[in-house]
Amino acid sequence: MTEDKLLIAQGLSKSFGGIKAVDNATINVHRGSITGLIGPNGAGKTTLFNLLSNFINPDRGKVIFDNQKIDHLSSHQIAQRGVIRTFQVARVLSRLSVLENMLLAAPKQTGENFFKVWLQQPKLRQEDRLNREKAMTILDSVGLAAKAYDYAGALSGGQRKLLEMARTLMVDPKLILLDEPAAGVNPTLIQQICQHINTWNQQGISFLIIEHNMDVIMSLCDRVWVLAEGTNLAEGTPTEIQNNQEVLQAYLGD
Numbered sequence: 001m002t003e004d005k006l007l008i009a010q011g012l013s014k015s016f017g018g019i020k021a022v023d024n025a026t027i028n029v030h031r032g033s034i035t036g037l038i039g040p041n042g043a044g045k046t047t048l049f050n051l052l053s054n055f056i057n058p059d060r061g062k063v064i065f066d067n068q069k070i071d072h073l074s075s076h077q078i079a080q081r082g083v084i085r086t087f088q089v090a091r092v093l094s095r096l097s098v099l100e101n102m103l104l105a106a107p108k109q110t111g112e113n114f115f116k117v118w119l120q121q122p123k124l125r126q127e128d129r130l131n132r133e134k135a136m137t138i139l140d141s142v143g144l145a146a147k148a149y150d151y152a153g154a155l156s157g158g159q160r161k162l163l164e165m166a167r168t169l170m171v172d173p174k175l176i177l178l179d180e181p182a183a184g185v186n187p188t189l190i191q192q193i194c195q196h197i198n199t200w201n202q203q204g205i206s207f208l209i210i211e212h213n214m215d216v217i218m219s220l221c222d223r224v225w226v227l228a229e230g231t232n233l234a235e236g237t238p239t240e241i242q243n244n245q246e247v248l249q250a251y252l253g254d
């Protein structure tokens with residue numbers, strides 16, 4: 001693993017009324033790594049994801065991605081730079097097909113401007129064909145090609161998570177933020193999801209993963225960051241974290 005830092009978040013804070021959800025938190029993700037983010041319920045992990053992807057604005061702190069400051073950018077602009085996230089409860093559009101869900105994420109879509117569309121029909125058809133090919137290749141790689149024309153709402157919870165992950169690949173991400181990829185997923189599918197994450201990682205995509213399933217964290221991650229009550233508690237290899245008494249105490253409570 002290279003020591004090159006792909007993501008650096010420093011001193012991030014966010015309060016909701018009197019609740020300090022994230023309090024001066026710092027996290028780094030090395031390029032090429034699979035980094036874990038763990039902590040007890042309510043530790044601020046999802047809020048930290050929201051801050052990194054600017055789904056909510058931080059009160060304080062800075063985020064640098066690929067050597068450039070991104071904390072002033074919109075979540076859409078951050079996604080364009082290559083940081084894509086998933087959600088704890090997969091956000092797929094149930095009334096659209098699996099393939100349509102994939103195509104919605106495609107980056108190259110010649111605007112909605114009527115005249116532009118009218119003038120550029122051949123280009124548009126070519127764009128559409130390439131996006132469909134790409135979507136089908138990705139669906140095939142995760143075993144969802146046979147369901148491409150089914151409603152996404154007909155998928156199991158685990159398959160929806162897989163679809164949400166597969167969809168991130170439509171934009172050629174550099175860093176994927178996964179919010180609890182194993183939650184509510186059956187053990188067989190968890191294994192498959194882990195294999196896909198490893199494959200995508202070998203293809204050059206870095207990951208930051210929130211997960212309560214410690215087997216997943218232990219088997220996937222190079223490094224693990226621990227949050228408790230919104231702030232940094234520990235950072236180390238999975239084995240170091242597993243043997244850290246402070247971490248154990250934070251999970252068990254005093």
Ligand SMILES: Nc1ncnc2c1ncn2[C@@H]1O[C@H](COP(=O)(O)OP(=O)(O)OP(=O)(O)O)[C@@H](O)[C@H]1O
Nearest residue numbers: 016019020021039040041042043044045046047048
């Ligand atoms: N929009 C919000 N408004 C008010 N409080 C919030 C909001 N979002 C999060 N919180 C609070 O901030 C704290 C951190 O929540 P967050 O969801 O980030 O924790 P978490 O570590 O992701 O928890 P879990 O593991 O249970 O998903 C909690 O006390 C939560 O209730």
